[in-house]
Amino acid sequence: METTATPGSSRWSPAGAIRGLIEADLTQPTRFAALAAAFLIARAPLLGYGAGTDPDAWRVVLTGQYLWETGKYFPSRLPGNPLHELVMAPFVPLGWVATNLVTALAALVGVYVFARIVRHLQLPHVGLLTIGFAFTPLLFINSIATIDYMWALTAILGAYYATLRRWPVWTGVLLGVAAGFRLQSLVVGLPLAYLMWRRGDFARVFPLGLAAAGTV
Numbered sequence: 001m002e003t004t005a006t007p008g009s010s011r012w013s014p015a016g017a018i019r020g021l022i023e024a025d026l027t028q029p030t031r032f033a034a035l036a037a038a039f040l041i042a043r044a045p046l047l048g049y050g051a052g053t054d055p056d057a058w059r060v061v062l063t064g065q066y067l068w069e070t071g072k073y074f075p076s077r078l079p080g081n082p083l084h085e086l087v088m089a090p091f092v093p094l095g096w097v098a099t100n101l102v103t104a105l106a107a108l109v110g111v112y113v114f115a116r117i118v119r120h121l122q123l124p125h126v127g128l129l130t131i132g133f134a135f136t137p138l139l140f141i142n143s144i145a146t147i148d149y150m151w152a153l154t155a156i157l158g159a160y161y162a163t164l165r166r167w168p169v170w171t172g173v174l175l176g177v178a179a180g181f182r183l184q185s186l187v188v189g190l191p192l193a194y195l196m197w198r199r200g201d202f203a204r205v206f207p208l209g210l211a212a213a214g215t216v
Contacts, residue, residue, distance in 0.1 A: 020127075021127050021128075021131075022125050022127050022128040023125060023126065023127055023128075024126070024127035025115075025119055025126060025127070026115045026126070026127055026130045026131070027112065027115045027116055027119055032112060032115070035111070035130070035131070035134065036108055039104075039108055039111065039134055039135075040104060040108070042135070042140075043104050043140070043143060043144050046144045047096075047097045047100045047101055047104070047144055048096070048097050048100075050096055051096045051099065051100070051145060051146040052100070052142075052144070052145025052146055052147055053141065053145065054145060054147050056076060056077060056147060057145045057146040057147040058146075059076035059077055060076045060081075060084065060085055060088055060099075060146050060147065060148070061088075061092055061096065061099065061146055062076065063075065063076040063085045063088075063089070064085065064088050064089040064091075064092030064099075065092055067085075067086075067089050068089065068092065068093065073085070073086075079183055080183075081148045081180070081181055081182055081183065082180060083151075083177065083180030083181050084148035084151055084152075084180070084181045084182070087102075087151070088102070088146060096146060099146040100144050100145060100146055103142075103143060103144065103145060103146060103147065103150055103151070104143045104144060106143075106150050106151045106154055107139065107142070107143035107150040107153075107154065108143075109154050110150060110153055110154035110157050111130065111133060111134045113154065113157040113158050113161055114129075114130060114133050114157055115130040116161055117157065117160065117161050117164065118130060120161070120164055120165070121164070148181045148182050149182070151181040151182075152178045152181040152182035152185050155174050155175070155177045155178035155181060155185070156174075156175070156178045156185055156188050158170075158174040158177075159171045159172075159174035159175045159178065159188065159192060160188075160192065162174060163192050163195055163196065166201060166204065168196070168201075168204035168205070168207040168208040168211070169207050169208070169211045170211075171192060171208050171211070171212075172207065172208040172209065172210065172211025172212035172213075172214075172215065173211050173212070173215050175188060175189055175192070175208070175211075175212045175215070176211065176212045176213070176214070176215025176216045177215060179212070179215075179216050180215075180216070186212070186216075189208070189209070189212060192208065193205045193208065193209075196208070
């Protein structure tokens with residue numbers, strides 16, 4: 001018996017599901033929970049293969065061990081990334097699965113902030129952009145290692161989002177946090193200040209700089 005679609009009825013189709021995913025707002029709780037599950041499941045098998053492919057990741061572990069053994073801070077490499085090394089220290093005794101998992105969670109927060117950014121900017125294909133960012137190979141590799149890159153990137157994305165929302169103090173605070181994870185992040189303050197100036201918000205640059213300096 002043949003059936004026909006009636007007005008107001010809907011049928012599921014693979015093409016329609018893909019189109020819906022491409023345009024999906026993944027900041028919605030249920031949708032982001034599904035993305036987070038896929039994000040972590042894809043990384044779970046790789047969390048136990050050491051601290052990472054970058055020798056600096058192993059140096060962070062050594063810094064944590066030295067802090068536990070002596071009570072003194074010794075930078076993993078100069079000039080040091082103290083916020084990252086101190087955040088990692090409590091997890092170092094639990095092994096690299098724990099330190100890598102914490103990094104993956106920090107990267108996942110960055111994915112959520114990225115999704116907020118693309119939604120705020122009303123970019124096309126927001127779902128595809130967010131998924132592409134979440135599974136970009138370079139991000140994937142660095143999100144399963146005990147390294148500071150993803151922590152700093154997440155804080156920088158937060159600073160950029162705060163700039164878009166015209167929250168200069170939060171921009172400065174998050175920029176300062178990014179610098180704590182990776183000192184070179186301070187250079188991002190220049191394009192953020194330029195963005196404020198271009199939008200006619202140059203008066204907000206001073207509170208940005210003050211908040212960043214205070215946080216650092």
